[in-house]
Amino acid sequence: MTSTFLAATLFGPEDLRMVEHPLPKLTEGMVRIRFGAGGICGSDMHYFRHARTGDFVVKSPLVLGHEISGEVVEIAGSAASLKIGDRVAVNPSRWCGHCGACREGRQNLCENIYFMGSASKTPHMQGGFANYFDAVPAQCVKIPDHVSYQAAALAEPLAVCLHAVARAGNIEGKRGIIFGAGPIGLLTMLAARRAGMADITVADIAPAPLAFATRLGASHVENVSSGEEGLKAQAAARPYDVAFEVSGTAAGLASAIGIVRRGGVVVQIGNLPGGQIPTPSNAVMAKEIDLRGSFRFGLEFMTAVELIGAGSVDVLSLVTAERPLSTAPDALRLALDRSQSVKVVLTAN
The missing domain is CATH 3.90.180.10 (Medium-chain alcohol dehydrogenases, catalytic domain)
Known part of the structure; x- marks a missing residue:
């Protein structure tokens, strides 16, 4: 050697x-x-x-x-x-x-x-x-x-997303939104779909990753580079039960808290910039939102390898x-x- x-x-x-x-x-x-x-x-x-x-x-x-x-x-x-x-x-x-x-x-x-x-x-x-x-x-x-x-x-990033979806609880038949259409956002979409989420919107500020999300089976995509009017209209008509924050931005976390329904769940996967980040905590309180962190993964790594081997993801x-x-x-x-x-x-x- x-x-x-x-x-x-x-x-x-x-x-x-x-x-x-x-x-x-x-x-x-x-x-x-x-x-x-x-x-x-x-x-x-x-x-x-x-x-x-x-x-x-x-x-x-x-x-x-x-x-x-x-x-x-x-x-x-x-x-x-x-x-x-x-x-x-x-x-x-x-x-x-x-x-x-x-x-x-x-x-x-x-x-x-x-x-x-x-x-x-x-x-x-x-x-x-x-x-x-x-x-x-x-x-x-x-x-x-x-x-x-x-x-x-790629078992590792898939394991991250399997853990995040598990942190959201039972999502079967529910409506969700993912902020961030990078690899973790897209794998979260695939993992959520596998867990039974019925309707998944992916939001981002860049058109190329949103087009990719569409090809991979997103129910809806929203370009929020110019604002969130489209998202708010969707949420008013059919509220989101679960939001996954994957963009790693304070704006993404605030949007997730703002858009999810009363009594909904927000899972933060993205690693925000260091230091203290302003969070709309009153909305978390008044809407009784469950704000849950999701950090890396545990035994989901083994599951990820098995799913890849079986061709399931x-x-x-x-x-x-x-x-x-x-x-x-x-x-x-x-x-x-x-x-x-x-x-x-x-x-x-």
Whole structure:
């Protein structure tokens, strides 16, 4: 095996470099994975542009990437469930398994969690946009031969959306609206449809992603770049039971609270800018809205891999471009152009 590895390493805002790092000896109890594919997430784009996402600030060089898959090439110690050559989707979450949240079955809220490619803790946990990266066996879920690395990498964002839909409660037969037509918004739409939501509106300020939402089966789309009159008319005629805020903007959250019916549910998935954000709390109170956060995912990762393997959710329908890992900086710039891209996936060189 090579003595070095190449990784997309962030040093500051818009300073992402392909850097050759020494490949360390594999730690006991870990597995080494050769990169197969990686999806570029909205948080990767925020890190790239601002060296932060929400309240998570990059304080030292960070290898990006948490939507990842690949091939097991080395095992240090015992890994009964894995062998060399296994193709795996990699869960970027490393949970402790013994804190209060883990014992309650809410692993996504683990008090000791490390998350790949994230600045949520210091030292940062390095990500998987590298031709080799390491994980614990519990992070690795084997994929069937017919599932591509590209599809397996998108188990992570699908898991995010499955968790968000679960947070909304029973949505069968209900009417919903999604603010934000990026990959997470579109996958939330597919997950909500699978959970029985009868009518789904997708709202955004850009025409290209809205056209994509229509192709994927949105009941209605609304361009709110010039205002929300159309949405308000729809809501007056047929109120929305559930709103998913995926845009990651204060305006999107305010719109979700304002548009959902009295006694409705708002699920916040989007990571808003850091600091204090004004929220129309009186509307939450007066309308008795259930405002629910949705953070990452727990065991939904396994479900996501199963759904992709069964062909129940076509995650590849979102992919608009594939680029080699070695061109990650340019691929990030492409992903930021919403007129050209919905989902950009990095592939092995």
